[in-house]
Amino acid sequence: MKFLSQTKEYKHMIIEKYFNMIYRLAVSQTKDIHNAEDITNEVFLKYMNSNKTFESEEHIKAWLIRVTVNSSKSLFSSSWFKKTVPLEEDIPVDMPEEESEVYGAVLKLPQKYRAVIHLFYYEDMKTAQIAQILNLKETTVRSQLSRARDTLKEILKGDDYFV
Amino acid sequence: MFKDLYKQANDRIDTKEPFERMMKNLENAPQSADKKIAFIRKAEYAAALAACVCLTFVGVKVYNQNELKQNPVLDIQKNIKENDTSQNKIDTNDDILPNTSLQENTQIKKEVSPNNSSSELKMPAKEKYQQAKTDNSIATESVQQEYAPPADETVPDTIINNAAEHAEIYTAEATAESVPDDNANESIETPPVMAAAAIMFDGGSDKQYDSSDTSYSLAGGNSRSINITTKEITLSEYYDYIGKKISMPEGYEIKTDNSKLFEVGENGIFTDDRWTIVFEKGNGTAEITPSKDISSVKHYFETYVTTNISGVDAAIFSGGDAEFSAYMISDGIAYEINTANIDKEELKKIISSLAE
Numbered sequence: 001m002k003f004l005s006q007t008k009e010y011k012h013m014i015i016e017k018y019f020n021m022i023y024r025l026a027v028s029q030t031k032d033i034h035n036a037e038d039i040t041n042e043v044f045l046k047y048m049n050s051n052k053t054f055e056s057e058e059h060i061k062a063w064l065i066r067v068t069v070n071s072s073k074s075l076f077s078s079s080w081f082k083k084t085v086p087l088e089e090d091i092p093v094d095m096p097e098e099e100s101e102v103y104g105a106v107l108k109l110p111q112k113y114r115a116v117i118h119l120f121y122y123e124d125m126k127t128a129q130i131a132q133i134l135n136l137k138e139t140t141v142r143s144q145l146s147r148a149r150d151t152l153k154e155i156l157k158g159d160d161y162f163v
Numbered sequence: 164m165f166k167d168l169y170k171q172a173n174d175r176i177d178t179k180e181p182f183e184r185m186m187k188n189l190e191n192a193p194q195s196a197d198k199k200i201a202f203i204r205k206a207e208y209a210a211a212l213a214a215c216v217c218l219t220f221v222g223v224k225v226y227n228q229n230e231l232k233q234n235p236v237l238d239i240q241k242n243i244k245e246n247d248t249s250q251n252k253i254d255t256n257d258d259i260l261p262n263t264s265l266q267e268n269t270q271i272k273k274e275v276s277p278n279n280s281s282s283e284l285k286m287p288a289k290e291k292y293q294q295a296k297t298d299n300s301i302a303t304e305s306v307q308q309e310y311a312p313p314a315d316e317t318v319p320d321t322i323i324n325n326a327a328e329h330a331e332i333y334t335a336e337a338t339a340e341s342v343p344d345d346n347a348n349e350s351i352e353t354p355p356v357m358a359a360a361a362i363m364f365d366g367g368s369d370k371q372y373d374s375s376d377t378s379y380s381l382a383g384g385n386s387r388s389i390n391i392t393t394k395e396i397t398l399s400e401y402y403d404y405i406g407k408k409i410s411m412p413e414g415y416e417i418k419t420d421n422s423k424l425f426e427v428g429e430n431g432i433f434t435d436d437r438w439t440i441v442f443e444k445g446n447g448t449a450e451i452t453p454s455k456d457i458s459s460v461k462h463y464f465e466t467y468v469t470t471n472i473s474g475v476d477a478a479i480f481s482g483g484d485a486e487f488s489a490y491m492i493s494d495g496i497a498y499e500i501n502t503a504n505i506d507k508e509e510l511k512k513i514i515s516s517l518a519e
Contacts, residue, residue, distance in 0.1 A: 103173070
């Protein structure tokens, strides 16, 4: 059964529903709210202009996540990005100390680990699901998750947070 | 505890304003894009019209000059006519010598009037040209004003970027050697991949390892931009294509998997433990899984890139934020080989040896 996902109204509904998810994922990927906003715009513009037939809403969600992660990678590898220095490195959000410490630690991880950590801890996705979305082997996702946790423990000086 | 804190921190990130801005952009996008296209078309038409007028005028002018060169009598007659109508200084000169030919007389007139250059003699025609030029500028300006969009209308950056991106793709399509039609089941003779018009790479200077940005380029250049346009094809179709273009080295094989189509096609996927073919602007990614350990990348570069890979034009290493990647290029297609597990010092040595 094909899923009807081509109407403008439906696409707007999808954008409203998944904007927060995509924007926050983009922030965690780019570490910058302005780049995150650009990437989010780009992702949804692609979605709006896409004639792709999705099988289900889950399929759309997975597509959006994948395009976001790929767009972020593309940004980092772009010549423009390499030759520019961001004005602000921190995300201007007031957070309690502990939250800020945890979030800051995640931002210090390499990009591929940040994606896995974000999808696992914030989106509550299973490793198999993450693997499918990011087109990785499940073992790869698990090893990335494990390495990311180890790095986080080092950054946060102890494993109290993971008890 | 980590999970809770991370969730809470994420929830504090404001999404309301970015959402409103994006919705505004999306709503304005199609209208602005249409207007922009209409404006460009009208401007193109006006420019073409102006160019035709100019060319016609210049053509007539050149023709007349040639005619005058070939027939001096015409030149003299023209001068006489112009002098009669323009009240040139020479007309007021009374030193016309009797018993001289018209040609001689004209020559003498030039000599006795040092201010009367030949250009002055032909002033009326020149004035006509200047007038025509001015009229043409006014006409062009009026056309531009007529078709210019209102000053308060702006085209969102996202649309401009999008248009630029499409323009890039169309350029690549237009210059591709063979452009297949929409039928995905075409034979391999018409490659299913439309090769890009140009490939440029970022990195250090040509054939030098640049430690400052951990990037390296064998191809050289100032901008890292790989434009590749593909269309939806099955993996097996694409593997068949690759198989025809590049023969894999001993110990490596192309894994065929016909179960899926290329889907998310905007950027490549970077993986830890396999090789990945990357399309920056294509319809997906496909993987080449090596049957040997990826740590044999040294072997790969020594046997696969530096020694006679048919169809490979160039190979580069490129730095990511945490890892090196290796690319090889063939007919405008970039194949990326992830080298995350490779010792970077070892990689530098390989790069240095490649650069020699």
